[in-house]
Amino acid sequence: MKDELAKNSKFPHPYFCSHPKWRYFILTTVLIGATMSALDVSIANVALPTIQNYFHTSLSNVEWVAMAYMVTLTALLPFFGRLADMYGRTRMYNIGFVVFTIGSALCGAAFSITMLAFSRALQAIGAGLLQSNSVAIITDAFPKEELGRAIGLQGAVQATAMALGAFLGGAIVSAIGWRYIFYVNVPIGIIGTFMAMLVLPKGIAKKKEKIDYAGAILFSISLLAFLFALNKGSSYGWTSSIVITLFGITIICLPLFFYNEIKNKTPMIKLSIFKSWGFTVGNFTGFLSYLIFFSVLFLMPYYLEMILHYDPLVTGTLLTPIPVAMAIMAPIAGYVSDKVGRRLVTTSGFIVILLAIFMLLLLQPNTSFFFVTLSMVVLGLGMGLFTPPNNSEIMLSVSPENRGVAGGILNMMRSLGLAVGVDVVGLVFSNIHYNYIHLHFHELSYSAYKHLWGNYQLFIKTIPRIIVVVLL
Amino acid sequence: MKAFYYSVLVLLVLSVIGVVFSILKSSKKKNSEVNNSDLKKFIDLH
Numbered sequence: 001m002k003d004e005l006a007k008n009s010k011f012p013h014p015y016f017c018s019h020p021k022w023r024y025f026i027l028t029t030v031l032i033g034a035t036m037s038a039l040d041v042s043i044a045n046v047a048l049p050t051i052q053n054y055f056h057t058s059l060s061n062v063e064w065v066a067m068a069y070m071v072t073l074t075a076l077l078p079f080f081g082r083l084a085d086m087y088g089r090t091r092m093y094n095i096g097f098v099v100f101t102i103g104s105a106l107c108g109a110a111f112s113i114t115m116l117a118f119s120r121a122l123q124a125i126g127a128g129l130l131q132s133n134s135v136a137i138i139t140d141a142f143p144k145e146e147l148g149r150a151i152g153l154q155g156a157v158q159a160t161a162m163a164l165g166a167f168l169g170g171a172i173v174s175a176i177g178w179r180y181i182f183y184v185n186v187p188i189g190i191i192g193t194f195m196a197m198l199v200l201p202k203g204i205a206k207k208k209e210k211i212d213y214a215g216a217i218l219f220s221i222s223l224l225a226f227l228f229a230l231n232k233g234s235s236y237g238w239t240s241s242i243v244i245t246l247f248g249i250t251i252i253c254l255p256l257f258f259y260n261e262i263k264n265k266t267p268m269i270k271l272s273i274f275k276s277w278g279f280t281v282g283n284f285t286g287f288l289s290y291l292i293f294f295s296v297l298f299l300m301p302y303y304l305e306m307i308l309h310y311d312p313l314v315t316g317t318l319l320t321p322i323p324v325a326m327a328i329m330a331p332i333a334g335y336v337s338d339k340v341g342r343r344l345v346t347t348s349g350f351i352v353i354l355l356a357i358f359m360l361l362l363l364q365p366n367t368s369f370f371f372v373t374l375s376m377v378v379l380g381l382g383m384g385l386f387t388p389p390n391n392s393e394i395m396l397s398v399s400p401e402n403r404g405v406a407g408g409i410l411n412m413m414r415s416l417g418l419a420v421g422v423d424v425v426g427l428v429f430s431n432i433h434y435n436y437i438h439l440h441f442h443e444l445s446y447s448a449y450k451h452l453w454g455n456y457q458l459f460i461k462t463i464p465r466i467i468v469v470v471l472l
Numbered sequence: 473m474k475a476f477y478y479s480v481l482v483l484l485v486l487s488v489i490g491v492v493f494s495i496l497k498s499s500k501k502k503n504s505e506v507n508n509s510d511l512k513k514f515i516d517l518h
Contacts, residue, residue, distance in 0.1 A: 281497040288490040292483050303476050347494040354487040360480045365473060429479040 026141045027150050029199045031157045032192040033097060033130040036185055038161035039168065040104070040123070044069070046169030047178040054178065055113045064117040071227050072124035073131070074415035075220040081132035081408025082216075082268045085401055086209055089140070090200040092404075093133040097196055100126025101189030108182035131411045136403035137200070139395040145338055147396065148345075152334020152388040159327035159384070215260045215268035222253035230423040234430065269405055278397035279406065282390050283413050285350065289386055290417025292353060295425040296360070296379060297322075302429070304372070307365050321373055325380025330388050337389035346393065349386025356382050 019025065044065070052062040084092040103123030110116035135151065142150045172181050229246035236242050261267040274280045297319065304315040337345040356379035363372065391410060398406040 277497065281493050285490050285493050285497070288486055288493075292486055292490070295479070295483055299476060299479050307473060307476070343494075343497060346497070347491070350487070350490045350494045354484070354491050357480060357484045357487045361477065361484060363476075425479045425482060428482055429475045 023141045023146075023150070025199045027138060027153065029192070029195045030093075030134045030137055031154060032188065032195060033093070033100075034134055034154055034158050035161045036100065036188050036192060037127045037130055038158045039165045040127075040182075040185055043165050043169035043172065043181040043184070044107075044120075046165075047173045047181050050173050050178045051113070051116070055116075057113045061113050065113070065120055067231065068117040068121040069124045069127075070415060070419075071224055072121045073128050074227060074412055074419075075223045076125065076128045077132050077412045077415075078219065078269055078405055078408035079216040080128045081136070081404035081406065083211070084129075084133050084136065084404035086211070089133045089137055089404055090196070092129050093137065093200065094193065094196050096126045096129025096133065097189055097193040098126070099123075100130060101186055101193065102126075104182045104185035104189060108179040108186075128408075132404060132408035134407070135391060135395055135410060136407040139392070139403055139407075140400060144392075144396055147392045148334035148337035148342065148389055149331065150334070151392050151395075152331040152337075155330035155334070155384065155388045155391075156327045159323040159330060209266040212260070212264050212266055212268040215257060215264060218253050218257035218260060219268065222250045222257060225249035225253070227419050230419050233423060234426060238427075269409070270402060273398050273402055273406065276397040278393050282346075282394040282397065283409060285346070286387070286390050286394070286410065287413040287417050287420075289350065289353060289383060289390075290414045291421035291424075292357065293322075293379070293383055293421075294418040295421040296357075298422045298425060299429065300376075303363060308367075308372075318369075318372060318376060321376040322380040322383070325377045326384035326387075329381045329384025333385045334388040334392075337392065342389035342393045345389045346386055349382050349384075349389070352378060352382030352385055354382075 048062055048065060051065060052059065055062075080092065100123055103119055103121075103126050106119035107116055107123060110119055134154070138150050138154060139147060169181055172178075172184065225246040229243050229250065232246070233243050258271070261269055261271050300319060301315050304310045304318055310318070333345055333349065356375055359371070359375035359378060363375070394410050395403055395406055
């Protein structure tokens with residue numbers, strides 16, 4: 001069969017289809033895309049203050065560089081997944097590599113903050129095409145007895161990229177300038193594109209179906225409005241007319257989207273996939289895990305800097321054990337889940353996450369450095385234990401022709417977990433913190449507090465985004 | 473510290489919900505999983 005396949009024109013290079021480890025060539029190709037997008041987000045966010053100074057622009061303007069990426073990516077993921085289901089995952093994946101590489105080059109060459117924000121949006125389109133297909137391609141390539149291991153390896157590589165990204169970004173910005181944090185993607189993207197052309201089978205157009213533009217537009221508008229409302233709620237006020245209008249748009253567009261999906265013969269998201277308990281609950285628990293994870297990354301700098309009085313460098317170092325522990329645990333979890341079953345491992349993973357949160361409740365103003373590090377390690381181990389088998393389970397619970405859209409939804413949950421987590425926990429935190437200061441420190445004027453809080457928000461807002469959309 | 477504790481408390485509640493749903497997921501009858509084991513199937517999918 002191998003010879004027959006080697007001659008098959010759908011497989012670009014005969015070497016890769018006749019090799020006994022053909023699956024691992026595919027995995028490696030997918031990992032290049034995953035590493036690139038993981039590195040990019042970490043690296044890019046580290047450079048935001050430098051970019052702000054370079055263009056002499058305001059914080060709200062430079063925030064668009066991060067926002068344009070996150071919002072575009074989140075809103076388009078399921079749509080791209082659907083396109084991949086219709087037109088072939090490899091084709092969409094290859095286009096993703098090319099678009100991401102061009103977007104990176106344009107980011108590096110940006111002559112204004114507006115061009116940079118638009119180029120980041122273009123990058124996000126490329127990243128969306130890569131992300132919505134990466135898990136689906138791995139799921140298609142591996143038998144379910146080995147899938148946990150493959151997705152675990154993917155998680156490990158991404159967590160390593162996430163851990164290295166911030167350091168690399170800092171080094172590149174200080175050594176050769178911020179433009180090179182984007183240019184660094186260009187050679188990686190070119191290698192990735194050639195690898196994908198050599199290793200992945202050529203895309204075959206599936207049966208022609210009508211694209212559900214109405215569904216895609218309604219879904220994107222409702223999600224965009226929701227994300228903007230969450231993002232702007234803390235600065236404009238949750239009862240401000242802008243935020244209420246944005247929530248209103250979500251409330252109107254979301255039911256219209258569901259109505260359209262029910263009525264449409266070729267919907268963007270086949271709602272029947274939610275009948276699968278594994279898919280629905282897997283996505284819900286995945287969303288919760290990311291919400292908790294990003295919320296901890298949001299809260300810890302407060303504790304470390306304002307209670308323990310560590311400087312930002314120590315704070316960053318103390319957060320590093322999380323991705324390191326994830327990188328170590330993810331492949332182990334994948335391997336174990338292939339042996340003992342995914343559900344036992346995902347449940348154990350969430351119990352470890354719960355343990356980590358319980359440890360955070362025990363933190364005191366005089367807690368030792370060791371205990372703080374240990375709690376971060378436990379959180380990383382919990383996330384590493386939970387995520388790979390949960391992702392495998394989600395992907396295996398849908399039929400192969402729906403894996404693109406399933407991969408898109410899975411990745412979208414990560415971004416939603418970040419957005420909802422940071423804003424909901426941030427809301428609880430800031431309200432109590434504000435009341436506490438007014439109750440106990442009357443001498444601290446509101447303007448001084450606002451200044452302090454503003455600086456703090458600037459710092460912590462960059463941290464979750466460093467790690468954002470990443471874990472892919 | 474108070475603000476920190478309350479925020480972590482919210483996360484604790486969410487973690488408990490996560491554990492409960494993970495257990496519920498485990499207790500449900502296994503869904504039919506689709507397996508792909510050979511290159512031919514992989515090429516056909518793409």
